Amino acid sequence: MDPVIIVGAGPVGLTLALLLTRQNVPVVVLDEGPGKDEARLARTVVLREDTAALLERLTGMALGEHGVRWAGWRSVRRKQVMTEIAFAEDDPAAPLHIAQHIVTKALRAALAGEPLATVVTDSRLDAVEQERTGVTAHTRGPKATWWRGSYLVGCDGPRSTVRKLQDIRFPGRTAVERHAVAALRTELPWEGHAVLHRMPPWRSSGPSAGEVTARPLPDGAWRLDWLLPPGKELITPEIVLARISETLTGWTGGDAPAYDLLDTGVHTVHHRLARRWRAGLVFLAGDAAHLLGAFGTQGLDEGLRDADNLAWKLATAWHHGPHEALLDSYQTERRAVIAARLRAADQALPVLRGGGLRGIVPGAARGQDAQFTDGHLGRGALGAPGDHAGSPLTPRHLEAAVPVDTPPGAQVTDVRVTAEDGSFVRLRDRLGRGALLVVLIAPGTGVWDRKHWVSAGVMPRLAAAVTALPHPAELLVAESYPGAPAHSVLLVRPDGYLVTALSGVRPADLYTAAETTLGGSAPEAEPVAEEAREPEQEQEEQRVGERAATAEAGSGLR
Template identity: 80%
Template sequence: MDPVIIVGAGPVGLTLALALARQEVPSVVLDEGPGKDEPRPARTVVLREDTAALMQRLTGLPVDEAGARWTGWRSLRRKQVMREITFDDDTEPAPLHIAQHVLTGALRESLAGERLVEIVTDSRVDTIEQEPSGVTAHTRGPKGTWWRGGYLVGCDGVRSTVRKLQDIRFPGRTAVERHAVAALRAELPFDGRALLHRMPPWRTSGPSGGEVTGRPLPDGVWRLDWLLPPGKDLVTPELLLARIRETLAGWTDGSTPPYDLLDTGVHTVHHRLARRWRAGRVFLAGDAAHLLGALGTQGLDEGLRDADNLAWKLALAWHHGPHEALLDSYQAERRGAVAARLRAADQVLPLLRGAGGLRAYVPGSARGADALLTDGHLGRGALGAPGAYADSPLAPRHLEGEVPVDTEFGAPVADVRVTAEDGTFVQLRDRLGRGALLVVLVAPGTGVWDRKHWVTAGVMPRLAAAVAALPQQAELLVAESYPGAAAHSVLLVRPDGHLVTAFGGVRPADLYAAAEATLGGPAKTGAGAEAGAGAR
């Protein structure tokens, strides 16, 4: 079968190519640029626990060392500390803050020797043609030619050519927020903590908007963001330098400390959502499909989840033939998750940014406002938490043996230690992204015994037989414990790490039904599959 064509070589497109390669699917990445990324220290991304783990798993490179794990979070209002959080791997994992060009460089380094990925630079797509058996794209430029693929994914950003060629609308709101941004090296008294300072005492009005965020990067570098008032007022170098000096002086209780200014910019946040994320064999992902970012949320974080969600579904279709329900679920799940975050932001924005802020609506609610902003910045709550696919068309229905655990069905699994089939101890997330379903047996006490002593004992033989009979390749893992799960619970996990369901004991029929639902139901074969693909 022909490779997957990926249009765009930003972090989302490169992540998708690498994720497909890990599942033995070839791809061609069409890069409009020269294949190099200009260093921009002021252009950074914050990765949550699940997306940071995805980058680590795919690249095999120490991305933690390339970015900064914050030691904590502090929220201030005027001179008052509103909230203080210390990050802990077990209870409150720290976000990973990394420059985008560093992240892209790590992805490119991992792809450099990848036999299943071809990156073609200086190639801009100008034509896309579909037919029941595949898709063809034409590029212009020095290497202009026709490219043939089984599927095509537009990861080509805000002004997506793929989206425009498919005539997909991209409605939304323009300039929801504007921030002046600076990256600088300085010694600040926060010990690696990120902070949000609202209404700082040195400035309660004027162009700064009364809110500044400071987020550490490696090597003593900080990214500072000042919220700007609505409008299109020019941010001059003089104004930005004045903001830097007064902010640094305010945080150090004195004169401005020495600093080295590395980069500046203005970050304008738009909120938009493509009407469709799939048009036949063409898909959208990342900024081509959605724009968000107000109140501390991170659009690239969601774009990486797009790639993770789509990769295993395209891999199954590539290896086993089109499965329309499975491919359709990408739009239902990912568009639904992003739409929920956009709705939450749109509801909160008038309260936080309107005249008088939240206090004009609910007296004494300064802490409520702080909690909402903290959720956005730290990836929690309706504003920031990873999307759960509880209402997914892939969710199994009416299984009598289901039991609840602390992870909501459809949400990302907890990263517990498990024993793999070869007897080695690994983290659960290390087994994701291989195209296989994961079946996890919770069996307290097995961790202290050699695998040969328990692999043929108790429920293991019956469970192993049930796993071998599933309609898709699956890996059987054993965990000492899982949050909220009783002994002998059996968890079914998707290749992208979302929990499908959990059962109280070994229930082969229910396990098979849940696995089949996760794949979109019984797959069409032969002419039926071709007809389904061609009908779009």
Template identity: 80%
Template structure:
């Protein structure tokens, strides 16, 4: 079968290529550039727990060796500390890394991956779809025709893919603007990020009264000054004056020594593509959405796009088209990004609209601070990873379903599990390989030899039920999981979201939930009507086998 064509060699496109390769799907990455990044210290990204783990899994690299995990977070209003957090296991630290460093790590991993081909100096010019595949034409030094099974546009805000497919991209322009500087200096709170609202010193030039300091490795800091609405020019003189007064205000003395590395103006737009799928063509990352106001990170959502789409494309590539499964990419991801944009639009007038009684209402400043903290730290409606509880892939009427610490559709907690070969691994390490994950909660198995527990209790019946599933699945065992009683069974999607938790070994429920998770047999039959009869018989036989395997297992 033809490879997946990925247009764009930024972090989202490279992540998608690696995620597909992890599931044995070849891809071609069309890079209109020369294949390397210009170092820009002022252009950085903040990765939260789930997206940092995804990239570490795909690159095989500890990102903390190239970026910095914050020791803590502090928010200050005028001279008053409003909120202070020290990161620990209960509150994982965000990872701050220069984007060119991150892209370089991804390029290195792609170069070592035989299933990924990168074509530099290749600018997309045309797309032609057929029932059996897709053809893309590029121009430039590597101009040619490329044949693929699917095509994904990860080519940024000015996406050629989106324009060729005539997909509208409505939204708001210049929601926020920030003056940005990257500099090497010493600040009083080493390794801790700071949000300072309404600082007490007099600002040089136009300012909306908010500055953020985020640490990077080697004593480097990224400073962002929120600019007021409009198009006021930020001159070098104004920016230097602002650096001096900010550093002086924080240290309480003369301006400390610093080395200015890079500057810029960062403009935030909010836009959302009307469609994320057009036949065999998909859009992801900035080609599908733009967001980033109130401290939120647009790259987080782009990486989640790649993680969501990769296993669905891999399923269709290996097992034939599942239209309902492919359609669910747009349904799930667009709804989640739309909710974040809606939350930001609702919060912006409150947080940025100066004047009014809200500034003298008791507690309002602390509530505003909590909203901004959520955005910066990837929590709540503004910054959280979200759930797929209303997904079309969510199973309906599962009789044996029980509540656990993770709601259906939410990302699972990373616990230690035992693989079928007896090795101990993290649950997160088994994600993104293609199979569904079936996790049995069995206290005490961690101290047993595999030869004892593999054939004991409910394990033989559960193993038979997993084998009978119509989609590949991997059986894992965990000693515990938050909120899950002994002998409960969790079904987890390849992208790490919980499908359901069952009270014991219930093969029929497990089969029904697994079928729903991959779009159902009906989706495959609709895409390939000539196989309808054979597939229907296979499903019925497998369901019967699963039920027989679990007879009396409850």
């Protein structure tokens, strides 16, 4: 089999390449640039628990040592503190804020050690040809040549050449928000806390009053973002310096504290969603497939989830032959999640930015603040990772199914498990290897050596059932799982989503669930809405077409 061709060497493309090589799939990464990333502290990312853990598994790097996990969250409106949340030191809900170039560098270093990976720099894609048996891609530049692949994935950003060559439309909204950005080193009153200050009292009322957000970085550095009024006003260095001075003065209540300006930029938020994420043997992921980012939601987080979702499905097809329903499910699952988040943001945008509701409905300001908080902390409709409850890969009507605290199609809780070699590991550490995970909930096993219970009770029968599954699977044992009865069995996808929970060892139901997870026979799922905001998308598309991509700023929170 030919390697998988990945176009684009940003965080999403590199993550996908690592996930595939760890599942013994060779890859060729076509990097338009020189293979290095400029250090920019005005270009940072906020990672949620699952995506941070994914990157740490792949790179072996403790990202928290190179970024900052928020000690808390503080939301202020004018002079009133609306919300204040403190995170414990090891609280997994605390977002991680880190410079994007550090993430990319760690991914590049990890990929350099993979014998199945070939990274080609200074290679710009200019043609893609598909046949029944594979894909051929042509690059121009110093290393111009033809590349042969089994599949091709466009991770080449908002101006995606892959998307354009496949004639896939990219409708949506241009410049939903604009932010002036400054990274600086100074002392602020909220050490380690992220702060959202809406309608600060030192700004005049009206649309220009805006808001400012502060997010901590290592070594006393901060990233500050000021929401800009609608329009295309040129942001000069003088404007940025004035914003810094008035904000620091307002926050400290006196003269502006000394600061070192480290970097500046303008971050423009677009909301767009590709009509298709698959065209035969070609797929889209990350910013090539979607753009989002208003109200604190982060596009890179979702791009990494794209890679995690697609990798095990491509690996399955690469090793075991065509699995068309499984490959189709990538678009079905991930596009539905992004469409829901874009729809929620578009519905909230007029209310949260319009400002008129506060004077009409009592308590509206606090309701708005709750939505802002959800977006920034990765909760609720604006921020929480989506699930795949409506996926065609979710089995239905299993007689032995039992409810647990994690619904089918949602991410599993990370618990301690005993691996097949008897070692104690975290459940999340077994993800990303391409195998299904079968977890037996057996209270008391944690205090006994594995050799004493591996051949007792239901274990032999369960081990035989796992061996008979239609896909490689790993048998794990946990003392407990939230909401799971003793002796229940969980089936988990390679990307960490729960397939089902069964009452006891039920080989037939377990096999049926595994078969459905691979795209086998299953009752027809309810259709998922294909478009997030169809009328607005169509109107915008007719006016601006692909201009959103060219308007993308050179720096910004992703």
